[in-house]
Amino acid sequence: xxxxxxxxPELARAHAQKGFVRRxxxxxxxxxxxxxxxxxxxxxxxxxxxxxxxxxFHLVWPAAHLPFISGGIMTPEQYLALVTMHGTIMVxxxxxxxxxxxxxxxxxxxxxxxxxxxxxxxxxxxxxFTCAAFLCxxxxxxxxxxxxxxxxxxYPPLSGLGDVTGPGEGMxxxxxxxxxxxxxxxxxxxxxxxISTTIDMRAPxxxxxxxxxxxxxxxxxxxxxxxxxxxLLAGGxxxxxxxxxxxxxxxxxxxxxxxxxxxxxxxxPLLWQHLFWFxxxxxxxxxxxxxxxxxxxxxxxxxxxxxxxYRVMALAxxxxxxxxxxxxxxxxxxxxxxxxxxxxxxxxTLAIAVPSAVKTFNWLGTLWGxxxxxxxxxxxxxxxxxxxxxxxxxxxxxxxPALDTMLHATYYVLAHFHLVMGVAAIFGxxxxxxxxxxxxxxRMMNETLGKLHFWLTFVxxxxxxxxxxxxxxxxxIRRYADSTGxxxxxxxxxxxxxxxxxxxxxxxxxxxxxxxxxRSLKSGERASANPWxxxxxxxxxxxxxxxxxxxxxxxxVYRGPYDYSVPGARQDFLLQNVPDxxxxxxxxxxxxx
Amino acid sequence: xxxxQQAARATRSRSPNRGSALPAVSLALLLILLVAATAYVFIxxxxxxxxxxxxxxxxxxxxxxxxxxxxxxxxxxxQLGLAYMVxxxxxxxxxxxxxxxxxxxxxxxxxxxxxxxxxLGIAGNRVWADLEIAPSSGDSIQVEVTESxxxxxxxxxxxxxxxxxxxxxxVSPATGNPLGLDPNDPAGKDDIVTSSLTVPVNRPVELxxxxxxxxxxxxxRELRLQQDAVPGMVIPMHFTPDRIGxxxxxxxQLCGLGHYHMHSMLNVVxxxxxxxxxxxxxAAQ
Numbered sequence: 001x002x003x004x005x006x007x008x009p010e011l012a013r014a015h016a017q018k019g020f021v022r023r024x025x026x027x028x029x030x031x032x033x034x035x036x037x038x039x040x041x042x043x044x045x046x047x048x049x050x051x052x053x054x055x056x057f058h059l060v061w062p063a064a065h066l067p068f069i070s071g072g073i074m075t076p077e078q079y080l081a082l083v084t085m086h087g088t089i090m091v092x093x094x095x096x097x098x099x100x101x102x103x104x105x106x107x108x109x110x111x112x113x114x115x116x117x118x119x120x121x122x123x124x125x126x127x128x129f130t131c132a133a134f135l136c137x138x139x140x141x142x143x144x145x146x147x148x149x150x151x152x153x154x155y156p157p158l159s160g161l162g163d164v165t166g167p168g169e170g171m172x173x174x175x176x177x178x179x180x181x182x183x184x185x186x187x188x189x190x191x192x193x194x195i196s197t198t199i200d201m202r203a204p205x206x207x208x209x210x211x212x213x214x215x216x217x218x219x220x221x222x223x224x225x226x227x228x229x230x231x232l233l234a235g236g237x238x239x240x241x242x243x244x245x246x247x248x249x250x251x252x253x254x255x256x257x258x259x260x261x262x263x264x265x266x267x268x269p270l271l272w273q274h275l276f277w278f279x280x281x282x283x284x285x286x287x288x289x290x291x292x293x294x295x296x297x298x299x300x301x302x303x304x305x306x307x308x309x310y311r312v313m314a315l316a317x318x319x320x321x322x323x324x325x326x327x328x329x330x331x332x333x334x335x336x337x338x339x340x341x342x343x344x345x346x347x348x349t350l351a352i353a354v355p356s357a358v359k360t361f362n363w364l365g366t367l368w369g370x371x372x373x374x375x376x377x378x379x380x381x382x383x384x385x386x387x388x389x390x391x392x393x394x395x396x397x398x399x400x401p402a403l404d405t406m407l408h409a410t411y412y413v414l415a416h417f418h419l420v421m422g423v424a425a426i427f428g429x430x431x432x433x434x435x436x437x438x439x440x441x442x443r444m445m446n447e448t449l450g451k452l453h454f455w456l457t458f459v460x461x462x463x464x465x466x467x468x469x470x471x472x473x474x475x476x477i478r479r480y481a482d483s484t485g486x487x488x489x490x491x492x493x494x495x496x497x498x499x500x501x502x503x504x505x506x507x508x509x510x511x512x513x514x515x516x517x518x519r520s521l522k523s524g525e526r527a528s529a530n531p532w533x534x535x536x537x538x539x540x541x542x543x544x545x546x547x548x549x550x551x552x553x554x555x556x557v558y559r560g561p562y563d564y565s566v567p568g569a570r571q572d573f574l575l576q577n578v579p580d581x582x583x584x585x586x587x588x589x590x591x592x593x
Numbered sequence: 594x595x596x597x598q599q600a601a602r603a604t605r606s607r608s609p610n611r612g613s614a615l616p617a618v619s620l621a622l623l624l625i626l627l628v629a630a631t632a633y634v635f636i637x638x639x640x641x642x643x644x645x646x647x648x649x650x651x652x653x654x655x656x657x658x659x660x661x662x663x664x665x666x667x668x669x670x671x672q673l674g675l676a677y678m679v680x681x682x683x684x685x686x687x688x689x690x691x692x693x694x695x696x697x698x699x700x701x702x703x704x705x706x707x708x709x710x711x712x713l714g715i716a717g718n719r720v721w722a723d724l725e726i727a728p729s730s731g732d733s734i735q736v737e738v739t740e741s742x743x744x745x746x747x748x749x750x751x752x753x754x755x756x757x758x759x760x761x762x763x764v765s766p767a768t769g770n771p772l773g774l775d776p777n778d779p780a781g782k783d784d785i786v787t788s789s790l791t792v793p794v795n796r797p798v799e800l801x802x803x804x805x806x807x808x809x810x811x812x813x814r815e816l817r818l819q820q821d822a823v824p825g826m827v828i829p830m831h832f833t834p835d836r837i838g839x840x841x842x843x844x845x846q847l848c849g850l851g852h853y854h855m856h857s858m859l860n861v862v863x864x865x866x867x868x869x870x871x872x873x874x875x876a877a878q
Contacts, residue, residue: 077850158807166849252825254761257806309694339725350714367678369690374616400717406817409845470640475814480853565689
């Protein structure tokens with residue numbers, strides 16, 4: 001398992017001979033690739049936030065003059081382009097890229113005691129494909145007709161016929177689709193790498209049930225990515241053929257668009273929805289599972305307690321991963337799908353709420369009886385739990401088709417998924433950033449600025465998304481460019497005003513994060529190897545870790561990942577590579593359960 | 594040896610139990626505020642859905658309330674539980690209580706959650722069956738709903754009770770044939786085409802929902818019902834309105850740049866007014 005142990009001098013020499021480009025740009029080192037994913041996600045999230053602010057602004061001041069927009073006043077198609085691009089960029093290039101691509105890449109090999117990923121060149125390739133996909137996506141803004149207006153779900157026929165269905169549906173939609181296909185391919189390469197690495201590269205003694213929950217999360221996420229993105233890849237190719245080769249996979253006969261009869265025959269718009277959501281629902285878990293892993297990890301660390309019910313936590317992630325593939329139909333309750341299948345999808349969806357609830361109980365169980373230290377990562381992990389409770393519970397309404405008939409496509413749905421997979425996952429990313437920054441860059445982030453960032457963001461997020469539930473229950477429809485259509489929408493404008501103000505304040509608070517991040521990179525306090533008194537293998541090696549992660553001295557693992565406050569131990573944490581006998585533990589504690 | 598020294602060094606690097614009261618109290622208070630504000634909005638009915646106008650919609654509201662009670666209790670307990678843990682177990686220099694879990698506690702909360710959620714699901718599915726699976730009654734009024742960018746067009750079968758044939762290549766809104774009615778089909782001669790939906794009170798209505806171009810939706814808040822309009826499919830939907838009034842029909846499925854302005858009216862009128870409406874429309878066609 002440890003073939004490369006001792007190979008490190010050669011590794012270092014080989015690396016030193018490479019030029020700047022091979023070391024820092026086309027690097028095969030999983031840590032550099034992780035950082036590349038991180039900065040790509042940072043760029044993407046900045047774009048995504050700016051797009052959402054433009055939307056929020058337009059919803060409240062639709063007639064305002066915006067000098068940087070062509071035409072001066074935002075048109076409905078420009079608004080819908082923002083909707084599409086905000087959703088796509090956030091889901092693919094932030095929520096998929098940061099938790100898995102960035103932190104997974106950087107820390108999975110170190111946490112299992114490996115020198116690198118199983119396929120370092122494949123790893124580099126998957127990053128550069130992702131980067132190309134991002135550039136391709138952004139370029140959709142620049143072509144004639146602008147970015148697509150069909151939303152991140154791109155339902156045909158709207159997305160399948162070219163610009164006859166609307167501006168942005170010409171070249172913009174094609175670039176969008178090509179970008180998604182490249183992204184899918186990159187994700188497949190990445191997931192194969194994660195799965196192989198987890199199975200093959202674990203250090204001696206690192207059994208499955210001694211893996212940190214972060215590793216479990218990345219592992220399950222990689223399996224989901226492999227199965228989900230391959231289906232989107234296939235569906236995306238079919239849609240591209242419908243658009244460019246005149247096929248009719250998703251286009252039925254008799255379409256009359258803009259008084260123009262389309263020569264298509266025999267396709268089904270629902271087929272796309274099935275393929276899309278067969279990917280799209282697992283994608284929700286691809287975004288959130290790593291956040292769950294990080295949250296468990298951080299809660300244990302700063303409660304100074306083992307994760308409550310570790311085995312159940314790992315199994316719950318597997319259960320969520322498995323059930324996640326059986327519930328895509330809950331996105332389609334009102335799609336025209338056979339109503340009988342609604343019965344099954346509803347019960348399966350409620351079933352997946354059980355492992356999710358169990359995770360929440362176990363997080364509370366981890367805090368219970370602890371010694372809670374409120375460092376910044378801990379605050380974000382606690383915020384994650386609160387958002388996951390709120391967003392998860394609102395899902396119990398949507399899981400029931402009888403209630404979905406009134407809530408579907410309203411702001412209620414928007415509130416639900418932004419809380420549970422949007423900002424919860426973002427809080428997972430923030431928690432991970434504050435927690436692992438010392439390991440990644442060898443310096444500490446500023447605690448005071450971090451706390452300020454947390455309080456403003458935590459309050460701001462609730463101020464943005466809680467009122468959206470109420471707009472939705474009252475019938476406010478998402479993806480509307482403004483409230484001048486149906487008369488009843490006017491009464492909901494005060495809530496929209498409140499949300500927009502909260503959104504701008506919350507976005508401004510992110511500047512604190514950016515400032516803290518870049519300032520700490522340059523002049524943060526030097527980090528020790530293990531600043532949080534943590535237990536897992538990444539804390540046994542210097543900050544930042546050397547090229548082969550362990551300086552040639554590869555660890556052996558003697559214990560589970562969360563041995564905090566073990567009775568009889570000299571200190572309140574035991575690193576995973578510490579054998580029992582060095583800690584003069586009482587006989588009754590040596591296999592403490 | 595290296596790791597031992599590192600670990601010992603690390604122990605000294607961060608001092609515990611300093612400044613844990615303020616964040617603990619702040620977070621606990623914020624969570625209490627969150628729970629209180631959310632509960633207030635629901636209890637005071639600040640942003641209610643409009644009153645339902647069918648018996649089935651009333652069932653939806655009951656199911657909503659049932660779910661709200663169950664979920665509301667869980668929300669309050671979980672958020673306040675989090676607030677309690679954060680406050681009670683803040684670092685005050687104590688030693689953490691070592692435990693790896695508690696099997697019976699875990700089994701209990703798993704089973705309680707499972708029973709609650711599946712119970713809600715079964716109750717909800719009974720309502721769904723009433724809405725969507727139960728057949729519409731035999732004496733219902735049929736109206737065809739055709740959606741296109743960005744208008745609703747409604748068609749009544751007329752005196753013969755039969756819809757005339759539609760041909761896609763005859764569709765021509767400019768020449769007054771937005772649906773593509775075949776002029777050679779006698780069944781279509783008396784069809785009534787309108788831009789809003791008028792139905793009599795207390796009579797079952799069956800809509801046949803279709804689309805000409807992209808996917809649209811038919812949603813009336815007071816019916817608590819929405820249905821996508823999918824090209825290539827004719828999807829039935831039925832309801833029996835029991836309150837006279839005018840209700841907005843809106844599109845909830847992103848259908849293009851005019852999506853936000855795609856709406857129409859559902860007019861529920863007395864039987865007398867309905868007959869007058871049909872007569873007047875028949876004359877106008």
